[in-house]
Amino acid sequence: MQLNQVKAVVTGGASGLGYAVAQHLVANGGRVVLFDVNEEKGQEAAKALGTRFMRTDVTAEDGVAANVAAARDAMGGLNTVVNCAGILGAGRMLGKEGPMALNTFATTVMVNLVGSFNVAKAGASLMQGNEAGEDGERGVIINTASVAAYEGQIGQAAYSASKGGVVAMTLPMARELSRFGIRVATIAPGIFWTPMVDGMPPQVQESLSASIPFPSRLGKPDEFAATVAFILGNRYINGETIRLDGAVRLQPK
Numbered sequence: 446m447q448l449n450q451v452k453a454v455v456t457g458g459a460s461g462l463g464y465a466v467a468q469h470l471v472a473n474g475g476r477v478v479l480f481d482v483n484e485e486k487g488q489e490a491a492k493a494l495g496t497r498f499m500r501t502d503v504t505a506e507d508g509v510a511a512n513v514a515a516a517r518d519a520m521g522g523l524n525t526v527v528n529c530a531g532i533l534g535a536g537r538m539l540g541k542e543g544p545m546a547l548n549t550f551a552t553t554v555m556v557n558l559v560g561s562f563n564v565a566k567a568g569a570s571l572m573q574g575n576e577a578g579e580d581g582e583r584g585v586i587i588n589t590a591s592v593a594a595y596e597g598q599i600g601q602a603a604y605s606a607s608k609g610g611v612v613a614m615t616l617p618m619a620r621e622l623s624r625f626g627i628r629v630a631t632i633a634p635g636i637f638w639t640p641m642v643d644g645m646p647p648q649v650q651e652s653l654s655a656s657i658p659f660p661s662r663l664g665k666p667d668e669f670a671a672t673v674a675f676i677l678g679n680r681y682i683n684g685e686t687i688r689l690d691g692a693v694r695l696q697p698k
């Protein structure tokens with residue numbers, strides 16, 4: 446798909462990787478609607494990009510279906526979903542204050558995994574009716590996992606479970622949606638410069654950078670956005686998860 450034909454919903458679009466994706470798509474002539482729970486940052490981001498924001502909690506089934514339809518109407522179509530909304534949900538199973546509350550685990554899985562599925566299915570449900578393009582393509586769904594799906598650290602049981610689920614659902618979704626010409630791919634980022642890392646002390650940032658083989662620095666949100674663009678542009682990528690991590694392999698802690 447050419448970037449100037451993209452009509453995308455980008456979740457988590459108010460911040461970090463989602464914002465970078467939206468910026469890249471808009472800069473290349475695509476249309477974007479930002480979904481996020483953070484109203485203030487979402488409005489700000491939409492203003493900066495000259496695009497629209499719809500306050501959306503990715504875990505809400507009816508709200509997502511309604512807003513995906515509204516986004517389609519606002520853009521005059523929908524052919525792309527990029528799932529970037531996510532939370533860290535860090536915490537030990539047996540923490541200093543006792544065993545992890547089940548709600549912490551469940552909320553992490555709910556936002557990162559169930560939320561991604563929820564937006565993907567609402568998007569696919571509309572995209573299946575699109576006019577077929579080249580090769581019969583009707584749409585693309587791109588999810589965001591994490592390298593923690595493969596080598597989660599201590600304190601990442603919930604996060605890794607949620608991201609592992611995102612990796613695992615990529616192929617069955619791609620297989621099922623192939624009859625509609627809708628592709629599904631996932632990106633598993635390593636450690637990226639986002640507002641989360643910006644707030645860390647310099648020595649923590651340096652030690653994080655040193656752990657990355659090459660290039661020995663954190664990933665740039667632009668590099669994530671470029672990978673989204675690559676997936677959109679290369680129709681033969683389907684059902685796959687791409688690690689984007691400078692060859693980092695997370696240590697136990």
Ligand SMILES: NC(=O)c1ccc[n+]([C@@H]2O[C@H](COP(=O)([O-])OP(=O)(O)OC[C@H]3O[C@@H](n4cnc5c(N)ncnc54)[C@H](O)[C@@H]3O)[C@@H](O)[C@H]2O)c1
Pocket residue numbers: 456457458459460461462463480481482483486501502503504529530531532533556557560589590591592633634635636637638639640641
């Ligand atoms: N930054 C990294 O190093 C890194 C590494 C691996 C994976 N990831 C993943 O990339 C994605 C983006 O991360 P980021 O670093 O840009 O984080 P971020 O915190 O900057 O952005 C995440 C956005 O998701 C939104 N969000 C949270 N819960 C939501 C919900 N229920 N509904 C809608 N929006 C919601 C937040 O408000 C926020 O704007 C996440 O899924 C994260 O797990 C990030």
